[in-house]
Amino acid sequence: MATISLDAVSRWYGNVVAVNGITMTIGPGVTGLLGPNGAGKSTLIALMSGFLSPSAGSVTLDGTPIWRNTEVYRTIGLVPEREISFGYLTGHQFVIANAELHGLPDPGAAAQRALEIVDMVEPAARRIGTYSKGMRQRVKLASALVHDPGVLLLDEPFNGVDPRQRLHLMALLQRFGAEGRTVLFSSHILEEVEQVARQIEVVVSGRHAASGDFGEIRRLMTDRPVQYVVVSSDDRRLASALIAEPSVVAVSLRPVVAGRGGVDVSVSDLGGFAHRLPRVSHDAGVRLIELSPTDESLESVFAYLVGR
Numbered sequence: 001m002a003t004i005s006l007d008a009v010s011r012w013y014g015n016v017v018a019v020n021g022i023t024m025t026i027g028p029g030v031t032g033l034l035g036p037n038g039a040g041k042s043t044l045i046a047l048m049s050g051f052l053s054p055s056a057g058s059v060t061l062d063g064t065p066i067w068r069n070t071e072v073y074r075t076i077g078l079v080p081e082r083e084i085s086f087g088y089l090t091g092h093q094f095v096i097a098n099a100e101l102h103g104l105p106d107p108g109a110a111a112q113r114a115l116e117i118v119d120m121v122e123p124a125a126r127r128i129g130t131y132s133k134g135m136r137q138r139v140k141l142a143s144a145l146v147h148d149p150g151v152l153l154l155d156e157p158f159n160g161v162d163p164r165q166r167l168h169l170m171a172l173l174q175r176f177g178a179e180g181r182t183v184l185f186s187s188h189i190l191e192e193v194e195q196v197a198r199q200i201e202v203v204v205s206g207r208h209a210a211s212g213d214f215g216e217i218r219r220l221m222t223d224r225p226v227q228y229v230v231v232s233s234d235d236r237r238l239a240s241a242l243i244a245e246p247s248v249v250a251v252s253l254r255p256v257v258a259g260r261g262g263v264d265v266s267v268s269d270l271g272g273f274a275h276r277l278p279r280v281s282h283d284a285g286v287r288l289i290e291l292s293p294t295d296e297s298l299e300s301v302f303a304y305l306v307g308r
């Protein structure tokens with residue numbers, strides 16, 4: 001059982017702060033590292049895999065610093081985001097090369113075992129250049145697993161992978177987690193993370209924004225204040241009815257342009273509002289024409305989490 005600990009970790013590149021004072025613990029089972037592009041996920045994974053030194057703070061595996069510690073590298077497997085640049089090698093040659101780099105006593109047997117785990121034994125005889133994206137991901141995974149590591153780190157493993165291969169990869173990660181390995185993967189898609197991860201760590205702009213199981217994270221995201229535009233047969237009347245609703249924080253009328261206006265509504269409780277809106281408009285004698293969120297981007301959700 002392996003635990004990665006980050007203690008007040010920062011990492012900067014010149015004057016770009018990629019990771020800013022993050023403290024978190026990654027234990028056995030599957031953890032999802034969730035955040036928008038540029039949040040610092042790849043930098044965190046590079047710090048956890050020993051490819052980068054922290055500019056400040058410490059990154060340890062079971063209490064031992066990871067940076068420049070070859071003993072610790074033996075227990076870590078990394079699936080990087082970048083594509084394999086050796087398309088001319090066969091999958092088998094690629095995985096064996098990593099087994100040799102690890103100095104394993106029987107690289108052939110280790111490669112065979114890893115390829116079996118990811119179900120790539122048969123295609124492993126072909127050149128990587130002929131593989132689909134999902135197959136390339138699986139070969140990268142086999143290469144990361146060749147030394148049977150207790151810790152597996154994967155950077156955006158589901159990016160560009162088709163749905164069938166995605167399910168296959170998800171099942172594999174869950175299996176590794178159930179075996180007691182410490183598995184961490186990054187993603188910018190909440191649904192993806194929810195399906196696989198026991199624990200979710202959210203990072204935004206280099207900061208640790210939230211931590212919890214998927215229920216907690218989902219609640220944080222759906223309970224945030226949300227803005228809607230409601231267009232109706234009588235916006236002024238609807239606005240006065242809505243302001244009496246406990247789930248509504250603010251209401252304002254939109255200017256009428258080309259005969260079309262609308263009501264901007266700020267809502268504190270998404271579920272409550274969605275449930276009440278039809279009843280409120282019916283009681284006010286107003287017909288609803290359109291309801292649309294004005295700010296549903298993932299970035300706005302993340303910005304909310306950081307600002308809490």
Ligand SMILES: Nc1ncnc2c1ncn2[C@@H]1O[C@H](COP(=O)(O)OP(=O)(O)OP(=O)(O)O)[C@@H](O)[C@H]1O
Nearest residue numbers: 013016017018035036037038039040041042043044
């Ligand atoms: N080698 C580098 N030199 C300078 N800036 C860097 C370097 N690597 C990353 N950065 C910057 O650090 C920040 C975090 O980048 P990082 O790649 O860790 O984020 P990410 O969450 O993995 O994003 P993505 O999903 O887009 O890869 C970004 O602002 C990025 O531009």
